[in-house]
Amino acid sequence: MSAPSSKLPPFDASDPLGIDDLLSPEDLAIRETVRSWADDRVLPHIAEWYENGELPGIRELARELGSIGALGMSLTGYGCAGATNVQYGLACLELEAADSGIRSLVSVQGSLAMYAIWRFGSEEQKRRWLPGMAAGEIIGCFGLTEPDHGSDPAGMRTYAKKDGADWVLTGRKMWITNGSVAGVAVVWAQTDDGIRGFAVPTDTPGFSAPEIKHKWSLRASVTSELVMDEVRLPADAVLPGVTGLKGPLSCLSHARYGIVWGAMGAARASFEAAVEYAKSREQFGRPIGGFQLTQAKLADMALELHKGILLAHHLGRRMDAGRLRPEQVSFGKLNNVREAIEICRTSRTILGANGISLEYPVMRHATNLESVLTYEGTVEMHQLVLGKALTGLDAFR
Known part of the structure; x- marks a missing residue:
């Protein structure tokens, strides 16, 4: 048995499981590119957009997302980036850490509309639509x-x-x-x-x-x-490559995979807001982060957040290897969105009344995730997908 290392790396509170060790330099560079874009172009404005119920400049945002290769990111040819599915997932996480609406823009563009044409379209359809969609010139x-x-x-x-x-x-x-x-x-x-x-x-x-x-x-x-x-x-x-529900359902499976990652972005943003608030907000003469009950909340949230990211990473590696089954996507979507909502709700309790203010991201993420929970497959549908896989019995009807 080899001797243990004399010096362990320091504990990283932002990556307590060391998941970044599984990422390549290219993975990290792509993540940083998308995070920087979201920090610069979305976060300064998102509270105002959300309050007004609008997404101004969506066409310009789409072109910018195209310029960094985020549209149809994991597709190949026709101007698409040809990134790995893990890299696409990392992008989804960073986009949803800004706002679920931004990640939805990218998911629908790339994983639904572009993917359908890329997988089932004719060569003429691919050449007509995909390059402009990859560039963000066509939504x-x-x-x-x-x-x-x-x-x-x-x-x-x-x-x-x-x-x-x-x-x-x-x-x-x-x-x-x-x-x-x-x-x-x-x-x-x-x-x-x-x-x-x-x-x-x-x-x-x-x-x-x-x-x-x-x-x-x-x-x-x-x-x-x-x-x-x-x-x-x-x-x-007409898309010549498919007839029947397997066409749209395969597109939905591709998009749900992005949600598995994206939900963890919303959860991370809320969790980070709760941690910072707990370290600075004082009650009874000291920061509330120093109280046992607050630390218990933070510890439980950290567990679910980073387990969810690890699950997303595992599914991404399976997808890159051509081994990801639809049932496994249902597993990820069901777990990660459900846990993300709970993280947002618990974060809100730490922020107290401030948690409902748009000065903080928590309530915005929580309300967004209520939609993410039910679109592209409700909780019940994913439970039944897993139930059928576990028992061999179809309970849909």
Whole structure:
């Protein structure tokens, strides 16, 4: 047995498990690039954007995100960065540490709209859309959820019928991130041959995307309804590479992976705010961070935060090796978002009344995560995915 090292590295409170030791210099450089961009371009303004319920300059932000390679980051070719999935996950964490709305912009652009075209589109569709989307010059959205069909997309009513060589698309989609500013919408619809995806230019007659207002979550994000009123599309608008629900569901699995990382960013920002507050806020003659009950809260939050980051890292390595299963993505999404919300709520108790103020990020992250908890698969759906995997029995119906 080899002798133990005579000198251990110092304890790093920001990385208590030493997870950074698993990252390469390139991983760390990408993380720093995205963190610096978010610190410079988002954090100084995000409280105002959130309070006003808007994301001004979204097109400029998209171009900036394209310039640092954050859009379609893990895709290859067509101007995409070709980063690893771990690197993409690190970017998601840093973006959501700023705000869930910013990470949603990137996730929908890259993991849903771009990924659908990249994986299932024709070569012509890829060349038409992906370079501009990777650069942030074209914003994309992904239309699957409908007003009456969320967790059960197989029941969607949006329909595309053939009319000669053309397709005519009619229906509505709801809660669509980026919809009102998108140049292309990937829309999933019923056809006589099953569910198909369509790359829809948003300037096509009959297409509209009214923005959804009065949200109390994801306020610094563009959320829209998509309305298709007999939208006539050429034959080459259909994505030729897939028929059936496996198309949109594979896109959702890719996006959920980013959420596994992103939720830990929101949790980290809230936890860090709680730690700093606990060290400076005095009650009964000393900082509240010196009281046992506060330290117990901080210790429990640190456990869940860094376990969640370690889980995200593990899933990323599996994804890079081509071994990540959808059930494992459900495992990560269910655990990390649920724990992130609890970290935000506990952080709020440490900040007391100040925790509800936009001067601190905690309540903003907590309310954002209420949306993240249920979009791209509710808690119940992921529980049933895991339940079926564990028992072999399907309890969805």
